[in-house]
Amino acid sequence: MEGRRIALSNLDKVLYPATGLTKGELLHYYATTAQVLLPHLRDRPVSFLRYPDGPDGQVFFTKNVPPGTPDWVTTAEVPRSEGPARMVLVQDLASLMWAANLVTEFHTHQWTADDPDEADRLVFDLDPGPPATVVQCCEVALWLRERLAADGIEAYAKTSGAKGLHLLAGVRGSSSERVSEYAKALAVEAERALPRQVVHRMTRSLRPGKVFVDWSQNAARKTTATPYTMRARSQPAVSTPVTWDEVAGCRSAEQFVFRADDVGPRVRDYGDLLAPLFERRRAAPLP
Template identity: 65%
Template structure:
């Protein structure tokens, strides 16, 4: 029988804890331990947001599949929200708002992806995101240079940006907003990305054409679309290593621009959180949410 555990009064069945999920030997048990340890900083960034699953139950080198619908066998005590999918149809998605729900989801072996809006106000974004993706031979160092430029332009518009690693090769910049229609946020993000391409020729790119990306940093503004999602802060990624989409400081971004490493995994994050707390805590503070500037 798979082992069971009691999490805050909820009985969970945890399966295949010795199963190796990553080439470095990281097991499913270690993955679950990470989520349990970092739950205090992770849960506030999931609360109220419909969850999408990028599952990799056979390990990071196995099959992956993306799902938004409520998984079969979801416990009745896991929060589920009705969310719009199109003009004609809606859907139902899981909302992770407590530790038992988080551990249930982690047991499925999944990346945690969320939109920029909450389930009580679909398509009204309370965050803006810019996903900086380097096209080889560009690296995170070039992403950091573009991030610094974007930070300055956002600040000029009265907006404060917080950086985190993507958990892959790039960076995410996030901004707290007063609730704003996702279409308006996406349009602003696209204008900003287009300006970066004009003012950082040879370095930044806002167009989707993959043939243009070599040696440049693609600024993916499309994740502000109401139908899109982004890897949540502190989620583990299904890459070659168990890397985490980890909030970082602007000082660390500056160091990485000069060649210092900027990557964190499940083994480093608990101690890092113990030292620094949640470096994204201010993103959750309504006092840091501001209105987008008017076009023009």
């Protein structure tokens, strides 16, 4: 594969008992989605959420370069409060398949390895507190989209692959700290505008029936599930880009559950709905 020899293991192992999806099928998913997935991984230090025995087995984060990583896999030294660390960069199909063979959910920062001091993404994680669902997340997302647009920032949406919705936007010229401050201010504003629907604090007792607008994932140390990653959940759900028409038309949580075999047809129909994030001219400075 791209001149690299990769040993793929346990291809018949069932990872998702609810659907029977095997490790071989997971690897096939990542191989066939690589064209749209790789741009979202490239140049971004990757944290792996690993679940080698499936979501019902042991699940653990790997941030540093895992033992046994081939020497041809690109790595980068990244700053951390406790001192610099070395992390993996998934730059090509070969390194994607090596990482996927570890049974991995991919998480990335809102900055790139070549410029960790400047954030190039803004993200909101909209997390519903039952009985609220992604339907209520969509309502809040539409408000946030308009509010961001008022500041000249164009937002895009994807499912979290779990219960909620993620909003992403391209930004430039700001540190992670500044983006976090801006995102928090908008989350507070959303709560004031939609007090029965929104909470901006993580406190569990405040969240039932409301949408938690999590602004904190803009912090430099935080990561967010990468677009098109499969999630370590009971179902093989994928964090999938959606159109704003789909957001506006969401009437049930089932509408926003996309599994591995749903993604290929969507990519054929829509391409990568998040591709504008790579266009520097669309990245806006914060007000």
